[in-house]
Amino acid sequence: MRYGGNTASVIVEVHGEAPILFDLGTGLRLLGETLPISPFSASALVTHIHWDHVQGLPFFPQIHVPGNKLDIYGPAQADGTLADVFGGLMKPPYFPIHFSQLQGDVRFIDVMSDEMAIGNAKVLVRPVPHVGPTVGYRLDWDGRSVAYISDHQAPCTAGDNPQPTTQIDEGVLELCDGVDLMIHDAQYTPTEFAQKSYWGHCTIDYALSIAKRAGVKTFAMFHHDPGHSDAQMDQLVEDAKCKGRAIGIPEVIGTYEGLVVDL
Ligand SMILES: [Zn+2]
Ligand SMILES: [Zn+2]
Structure with missing residues (x-):
């Protein structure tokens, strides 16, 4: 009740610059409600793709707005690039749409x-x-x-x-x-x-x-x-x-x- 039940979602903010997110856990939905909805541009640094670090992405309000941008950095996996593995998570029947059908522009960049x-x-x-x-x-x-x-x-x-x-x-x-x-x-x-x-x-x-x-x-x-x-x-x-x-x-x-x- 006090420490919270949402999973990893952190934001780093510096005045006058686009924010940087750490991980995309379930806390991201609530965090998104505290941020400007549009125009919005940010980068997300994802540690890995276990559920508790990525499940918030589909529910981040900003990615459903045309013109908004989110660059997602993270490690490639044995099964493919970061874009490949996110594409396997965010698609029917797990979620109504594939990430490529989002209104906002979401890009994936492999890092290690x-x-x-x-x-x-x-x-x-x-x-x-x-x-x-x-x-x-x-x-x-x-x-x-x-x-x-x-x-x-x-x-x-x-x-x-x-x-x-x-x-x-x-x-x-x-x-x-x-x-x-x-x-x-x-x-x-x-x-x-x-x-x-x-x-x-x-x-x-x-x-x-x-x-x-x-x-x-x-x-x-x-x-x-x-x-x-x-x-x-x-x-x-x-x-x-x-x-x-x-x-x-x-x-x-x-x-x-x-x-x-x-x-
Ligand atoms: Zn983990
Ligand atoms: Zn974890």
């Missing part, structure tokens, strides 16, 4: 390990360990930096009771190096991780270890487990804040639906 510019934003893309081809993003824009790593599989020990290890992928460290804000997977407790160690996610402790190693200023806990209640979330966030203080991370935030972070 790239450095590029979107407007005045510098964008770094690196592969991130998860289940299936997945990337993370770093934006440097107007003197501020944000890393977005929503789904991240922590390396774990082998055996019947796998435990997360502290190894960190070099690409992930590159994305997070000294950022003002790191939006990162914080799905599991150690007990949950032991049961779901191959589900593509990590513990809050692992995310804290990345924030520490990378010298992150603010760690925003993201991609909460859908089974956690508000009361459990309050406790997990409080624990993470304490641990963060103890290891010298300036700020830890438990993200919730509608949260605005001013950089």
Whole structure:
């Protein structure tokens, strides 16, 4: 009720520039209602095409208006390009129309390990360990930096009771190096991780270890487990804040639906 039930959908805004979206989860419909309907032009940086990261696209009001533009960046999959796999998701019988029949102009651009510019934003893309081809993003824009790593599989020990290890992928460290804000997977407790160690996610402790190693200023806990209640979330966030203080991370935030972070 308080943290929210929608899936990954984040917007980065800089005054006077077209917005950049991170992922297209179910939160996108509600987000779209807060944005100008037309004219509208934006870019979306999609980490991967699991349902919880793409299901909001058909319900984003802006793509149903002629003249509007949305450029969607993301990793190609084993089954084809980003456009191919989105075309397999957004078509009858799953949705009344194929994305090519939309009123707005939606384009797909494959990325994996790239450095590029979107407007005045510098964008770094690196592969991130998860289940299936997945990337993370770093934006440097107007003197501020944000890393977005929503789904991240922590390396774990082998055996019947796998435990997360502290190894960190070099690409992930590159994305997070000294950022003002790191939006990162914080799905599991150690007990949950032991049961779901191959589900593509990590513990809050692992995310804290990345924030520490990378010298992150603010760690925003993201991609909460859908089974956690508000009361459990309050406790997990409080624990993470304490641990963060103890290891010298300036700020830890438990993200919730509608949260605005001013950089
Ligand atoms: Zn995923
Ligand atoms: Zn996910």
